Amino acid sequence: DIQMTQSPSSLSAAVGDRVTITCRASQSISTSLNWYQQKPGKVPNVLIYGASTLQTGVPSRFSGSGSGTEFTLTISSLQPEDFATYYCQQSFSAILTFGGGTKVQIK
Amino acid sequence: QITLKESGPTLVKPTQTLPLTCTFSGFSISTSGVGVGWIRQSPGKALEWLALIYWDDDKRYSPSLKSRLTITKDTSKNQVVLTMTNVDTVDTATYYCAHTVYFGDRHFDYWGQGTLVVVSS
Numbered sequence: 001d002i003q004m005t006q007s008p009s010s011l012s013a014a015v016g017d018r019v020t021i022t023c024r025a026s027q028s029i030s031t032s033l034n035w036y037q038q039k040p041g042k043v044p045n046v047l048i049y050g051a052s053t054l055q056t057g058v059p060s061r062f063s064g065s066g067s068g069t070e071f072t073l074t075i076s077s078l079q080p081e082d083f084a085t086y087y088c089q090q091s092f093s094a095i096l097t098f099g100g101g102t103k104v105q106i107k
Numbered sequence: 108q109i110t111l112k113e114s115g116p117t118l119v120k121p122t123q124t125l126p127l128t129c130t131f132s133g134f135s136i137s138t139s140g141v142g143v144g145w146i147r148q149s150p151g152k153a154l155e156w157l158a159l160i161y162w163d164d165d166k167r168y169s170p171s172l173k174s175r176l177t178i179t180k181d182t183s184k185n186q187v188v189l190t191m192t193n194v195d196t197v198d199t200a201t202y203y204c205a206h207t208v209y210f211g212d213r214h215f216d217y218w219g220q221g222t223l224v225v226v227s228s
Contacts, residue, residue: 001170034214036154043203043221044146044154049214087154091213094167096144096156 002026002090006099012107019075021102023088028068032092035064035073038101039084047086048073078104109133111143111204111219119198119226125191129204129219136162136180136187140210143187145178147200148221155200160187161209199226 003026013019023033031051036044046055048064051071061076075082083106088099115127127145134141144159158178159167168176177190187204201223205215 032212034212036215038154043218044215045218046214046216049212049216053212055216089154089156089214095170096159096167096213098146098154098156101153 001095002029002093002097004088004090004097004099006086006088006102008102009100010103010105012105013078014107015078015080017078017107019078019082019104021073021086021104023066023071023073023099025069025071025090025092029090029092031067032090033064033066033071034089034091035062036087036089037082037084038087044087075104109206109217111206111217113202113204113219113222115202115222115224117222117224119194119224120228121195121226122193125194125198125224125226127189127191127202127204127222127224129187129189131185131187131204131206131219133217134206135182136160136185137182138162140208142207142209142213143180144205144207144215145187145189146203146205146215148203149197149200152200157202158189159207194226196226198224200224 033051035048038044052064111131142161145157160178201221203221206217
């Protein structure tokens, strides 16, 4: 299996901060990396697919980058509605895997 | 518009078999490239991918659960069924089904609301 490791597991940030979350794959996955946002008690929602393509309707303050084994999700200016848990997911292998999640909390 | 909804028992006893049904609309699982997957989330834990079935009946399973899972589709009913045998308390989780497309980045773009399953004697 391809293991996905996210860091940090949690972070505290203030509204307006720039936030970066990292996801590392245990082997190269090209750009087959997707990011999801999950708010408490809600269903996960895809933000970015293919490492850097913004899903329709997702604000442009979200961006993704990376290839191979290292990827980042960046929120350029954190908004109140962005406090949530973020997950990466690789789709390079037929056996899909999610990262452990990064919880973004209010500072 | 695409919608999915999970259904199944809310309470299951250890060692029993758990059948979960995903009923969807807005797409056909016989359409080339379409897939439906199952993902679960134990309370306070991360998302865990379980299984996925594609339009051509190709099936994929999480290696750690493969021996206990079976995924099938009923094209005429617009349903995908996941069966988990020999459940344990650690299988207590919210179970989601989600739509994906094989040709592309295979991300889950539409999700059901999830169904909470408690395993307890």
